[in-house]
Amino acid sequence: MITLPLQLKGIRCFTLLSVLLLSACGGGSGGGDNAPVETGYFRDSAVEGLNYTTITQSGTTDKLGSYQYIAGERITFSLGNMVLGSAIASEALYPHNIAIDYEHSIKIAQLLQTLDSNNNLDDGIDVSKQFKGADTTLPNDDLTQDYIDSHTFSSKTLVTKNKAQEH
Numbered sequence: 001m002i003t004l005p006l007q008l009k010g011i012r013c014f015t016l017l018s019v020l021l022l023s024a025c026g027g028g029s030g031g032g033d034n035a036p037v038e039t040g041y042f043r044d045s046a047v048e049g050l051n052y053t054t055i056t057q058s059g060t061t062d063k064l065g066s067y068q069y070i071a072g073e074r075i076t077f078s079l080g081n082m083v084l085g086s087a088i089a090s091e092a093l094y095p096h097n098i099a100i101d102y103e104h105s106i107k108i109a110q111l112l113q114t115l116d117s118n119n120n121l122d123d124g125i126d127v128s129k130q131f132k133g134a135d136t137t138l139p140n141d142d143l144t145q146d147y148i149d150s151h152t153f154s155s156k157t158l159v160t161k162n163k164a165q166e167h
Helices: 007-027 102-115 145-151 161-166
Strands: 037-042 051-053 057-060 067-069 074-079 082-088
Touching: 074 102, 082 102, 102 161
Parallel strands: none
Antiparallel strands: 037 067, 051 057, 051 074, 074 082
16 A cells, blocks of 8 residues: 655645535635626606616616616617617616717607607606617717608607707
8 A cells, every 4th residue: 555645645635625615615706796686767757668788687678767787787778779878887877878978868868758659758758669760870960850750650759959958
């Protein structure tokens, strides 16, 4: 029988003990793997029907404009194939938070307010069944009535820039 030097036996025991201890605690760091899913709200009134995506969550905003995210994630909002914008997810986001600039935020507000299913912004904005556009971005120029007519399922009147800003 071959006998191992005492030092080598100690290393083998230490290695075996380390493996057993790591197995017992799961071997994880106990960190962010279990970060809580939080709820945020998209506002210009509560907006229902926006698609949202984060690295871990995705869905459609409900009547309250709610979306799910984990703190620190970037969230992207879209309407059909059209990406409206993105931001670091937080408890409340508005068009100006996800827009690339002021003009873009006004276009987002105009589009959402125009597409509201019942034209009553006081009870929230429901865009869930209104938009049929295949565009992937908002037009560079101002929104026009022709654009709205060609991208909606029903007759809608374009909300003016001023009205969108006031709301």
